Structures are given as C-alpha cells and as structure tokens.
Amino acid sequence: MAFTLNDVIPWGRNLAEYNAMFDLSEEDRQLSILGCGDGPASFNVEGTAQGMRIVSVDPLYDIRASEIRERIDATAREVAAQLRSNRDEFVWTHFADVDELIATRLAAMERFMADYELGIAQGRYVTGGVSDLPFHDHSYDLALCSHQLFLDSEQHNLAFHLQALRELARVADEVRIFPLLELGGKESRHLPAVMMALPRMGLRVEKVSVPYEFQRGGNEMLRIIRTA
Template identity: 45%
Template sequence: MPFTLDNVVPWGRSLDEYVRMFDLEKLSPDCRLLGCADGPAAFNAGWTRCGRQIVSCDPLYYFTAEEIQGRIDACFQMVLQQTRENQDGFVWNKTISDIETLGQVRSQSMQTFLKDYPHGLQEGRYVAAELPDLPFPDDQFDVALCSHFLFLYGALGAEFHRRSIASLLRVASQVRIFPLLQLDRQPSPFVREVIRQVEFEGHTAKIVRVPYEFQKGANEMLVLQKTGTGRN
C-alpha cells in the first residue's frame, strides 16, 4: 500500500525515552546511528544537540513541516482518547503520570521535531525512505534503531519483517528494535522468526531488558549483531 499522510498517526517520543528504550547511555560517543521509523520523535533533534551522529529515516519525511503539523493536529485528541480508554495497559509513573502529562510530553517532542525538521532535512539528518528497502550504502551506520514500528504492527507480516531486518543489517553492524510486543500487548510472533533468520545467517541475536516501560510488559529490546562486527 502506498504511504499517504492519511494512513499515518504521527506520535513522537522524547530523547529521554529513546535513551532508555535502547539503553543508549553506554554507546560510544562516535557511534553513527540510524533511527528507522523515527517519525516526529524528538530523538534526532536532541541527539544532534548532544553533538552525536544520527540520521533518521521515515516516509513521513516526504511531507513538509506544515503538512505533518496538520496531520498531528488532526490525530492528537483521538490518540489521547484511545489511550484514556486503555489506561490499564500502561505504566503511569513520575515521568508520565497521567493522560494530560502524556499529551504534554508527546506534544513537546513533536514540536521539538517540527522546529528542527527544515534544518535537519538540509543537513541530511532526515531522509524520506521506507522499509523494507533502505537507500543507504552497506555499513553506513554502526547501530540502527527501530522504535514502535517493527513487531508492534503485526499486520506488516512475516515477509515484511524478514526483508526489513535484512535491510537494517545491510546498512548497520548492529540493530536494536523496541518493543517486542504488538499493539494488543501480545508478544510479536515475528521475534522468534527474526532470531531464527539472523542466527541461520551466522549473526547473533539477544533479548535485552531495558530501563523503560510504558506499554505494560514492554521492557525488552531485540539486539542483532552482524557477524564479524563487535563495536559499540
């Protein structure tokens, strides 16, 4: 299905959430990161401000800041309402204590992204591209991150997951994916399949507990390490 603005619900997380979801504290300072499906998250803006290297790719970047802002405005209350109706499925703590705070945190993250976006596009930090095929040369990145896309959306299917993982491992030495649960909080059936696929190809795979949990039970990432690489 072609990517259109109508079939995306822009919802972006903060730098702090990315650092915890992917346990980025211990990453080497010169690590070249790819953020795949970063959408309107504040990660690229914040990570760049910290003097670190990051390229984000997402089909959302086919659109202008004004178009993305319009889609955020159209979806924002609907997403908050859906979360309100499923409050029991989330961990409310001092960082995000209730629905109102969630709205503020997400809105602030997306505004940070929108402010950075035009400049980041010029600098090549935001690249319009979509899985399962990525337009980057082999091994351009040390680590590729994928937050809240693969595994979360079961409807993407097995073949899409297989091809996406192959692309991510082509462009990066290591791939980290979070979460391992689907939207309905059930474990994704594709995690085992992906582990089998990468191990068969001689790479390594491990599930790592991380210091982040918002969707209840989603506190692990999958780390894939390309054979013959071991940095970061």
Template identity: 35%
Template sequence: MSELRGATDIGDFLVSARSFDEYRAMFALTDADLRGRALDCPGGGASFTAAARVRGADAFAVDPVYASPPRELVARLDAELARGSAWATANAERYVWGFHGDPAAHARLRAESAAAFARHLAEHPGHHVAAALPDLPFGDGAFDLVLSSHLLFTYADRLDARFHAAALREMARVGAEVRVYPLVDQAGRALPDLLASVVAELGDAGVRAEVEDVPYEFQRGARSMLRLGPVPPRTGVRGAGAPAAGGRMPA
C-alpha cells in the same frame, strides 16, 4: 485517518513523537552509544535526532512520511498527537504511567517532542530522509547504531513475518548494531512464534539476535528489546574458527 477502531487496534499506522528521554530508556542507551552515526528508523515526529545531534551524535531519521511538505507533515503530526493521546487515555489501564506520570503529562511530553522535531525539520531538512523499510537508501555499514521503535512487532496484525525478516536484515545491513523495541503488539501480546521465526532467519543470514531487558515499560509487558549484531567468530575444537558469513543489511 481512521477512527480508533476497537479494543486492540489503534487504526492506521500512528506517526508518534517520542522524546529523547524515552529513547534513552526504551533502548537502554548510554553516552557511549551516542558518539557515532545513528539512524532512527522510522523516525516519525520523534525529537531523538535533534537531541542526539546536540549531544554530539551524527544522527539521522528515515521515514516515508518525510516525503510530505514540512507544513503538511507538521499539521499531520498535530492530528496524530491528538489521536495517540485519545487512545492512551481511553486505554489507560494498558499502560504503566510511572515514566510519564499520567495521560495529561504524557500528552504534554509528546507535544514538546513534536515541537522540537518541527524546529529541527525546518532548520535541518537533510537530517530527515524519505524512505521506507525494507528498502532504504544507505550504504552497507553506514551507521554505528540503528534504532527502530513501534513498527515491527507493534503492527504484526498487518506486517507479516516476511516483512519483519526483510526489514531487520535491511537495518542490519546499514548498521553495525540494531535495537528494536517493543517486542509486543498493540494489545500488549507477546509474539513468540514471530520472534522465533525472524531470529532463526537472521541467524541463517549471519546476524546475531538477542533479547535484552530494558529499564522502561510504558505499554504493559513491553520490557524488552531485540539487539542485532554480527555473529561472533566460533571457536572450533582445534582453536580459532572462522566468523560466520555476514548477512546483507540495509537501512
């Protein structure tokens, strides 16, 4: 693992452990959203899958880190919790602390979430699939909902527009609906050119992309998610038109 390296960059991709409640707020999830098949992509050490399954969802997580033996993954997650907490504490002015309270409470919540993840991983390893965007091992339309947090846009300094478009098309292939949060980078900067580019490419592929506000802001400025779904039928001058061609979407 690299050191925290500078004012805008946390370093290596962080394996985080966000809680179910954070997911509900980040993605504006309702009870109805959790009644089908859901995929957390990438899942990291989040407790979403475990908690969603308790609530009746047929939930799974996918992440390349799941290729590691469970004991090694849990040990790595402990180190990542410390790294993430150190970053948040050192850069506290970049965050809105209303949801968590303060850096210490934030660290406790993430530790609790990581512990829930570790228990679920030990008891139900099949719910955690080792794979990485933009090539995921699921069939077309395998999920009702795909959630993706803190990878796309967050790491725009190292993931280019081509990767973003391919990853979004892949998630749209496997999910009837996709929600992506946040839409700012690590420094909290908006990315209008990148967002416009991927939305245009998704539209060409038959995928509707809309930006929606969410009832959550931890990183300052991160108040919106990207929601993907099929383009609805268009109504022509003479009546009902034909649906736009569907785009390929994996998970």
C-alpha cells in the same frame, strides 16, 4: 477494545525516552546512528544538539511541514482517546496520566517541527522506508527502530519483518528494535520465527531488558549483530 491504530501515524518520543528504550550508554552515544522510523520524534534534534551523529529515515519526510503538523494534531486526539479507553495496558509511573503523556509528546514533536527544514537541508532527515533503505552497506555503527516494527504485526507479516531486519543489518553493524510487543500489549506473533530465522542469515540475535516500560510488559529490546 484493545489499543489499535490503523495507518502510518506521526507520533514522536524524546531523547530521554530513546536513551531508555535502547539502553544507550555513553559509548553508544559516540557511534554513528541511524534512527529508522523516527517520524516526528525529537531524538535527532536533541541528540544533534548534544554532539551525537544521527540520521533519521522515514517515509513521512516526503511530506510538507504544514501537513505533518495537521497529521500530528489528528493523531494526538486519537491517541489520547485510545489511551483513556485502555489505561490498564500501560504503566503509569513515568507519566502521571494521559494529559502529561500527551503534553510531553507534543513538546517533543514541536522541537522536531522547529528543526525539520534545517534537518532536511543538513541530510539528517532522509525520506525512505525500512524495506529498501537508501544507504550503502555498513553506513552506520548502530540502527535504532522505535515503535515501527513488531508493533504493527497484524498489518505487516513475517516476510516484511525479516526483510526489514535484514535491510537494517545491511546498513548498520548493530540493530536495536523496541518494543517487541504488538498494539494491544501481547508479544509480537512474529518474534519466535524472527529469532529462529536471523541466525541463519548470519545475524546474532538476543532479547535484552531495558530500563523503560510504558506498554505493560514491554521492557525488552531486540539486539541484532552481524557475525558474518
């Protein structure tokens, strides 16, 4: 059976993975960045420690730390089981095996948990959803969205994706989305229609290769730039 996950799941990658997934240059890292759907990733805490300006937005931040931790534990068990059953959908070069991947992800999420209360107090973790972002127009130079859109193409239709991308492009001058695959490893069923529709909204859109591949074939991001 192909890899599936039913609900919103807390699962977090680290700064090195974000750098690779979005091919972030030194210039990119100077920009004001919105991380949409960052969940319990350590991107924010690690980047902030390096002087980056990052705000993360996610519905998860409405939840108490103890409850997030419980959900992470349950998710880790489910993800480990699914990875073991679907090993061939993934490229095992960066991570030697499932145990190493799970340990890396849990370490990233521990860093997030240790920063959670401070990050909320500093306004770095903001509760909100991608369809209606709680920010003014042009608030950020760059919005990044990892493993939230496209991945769940079965659950979320084309209209949801177009609204989300329009909203991200409203609050940020440039938007990058990774990956472009659905759970199960196929290219998102919505991608062709998204690429046709965005130019009609005054948005330039291109697929860009990145130096990261974990889902087999998933080494491209979508780059969206407002032209009007």
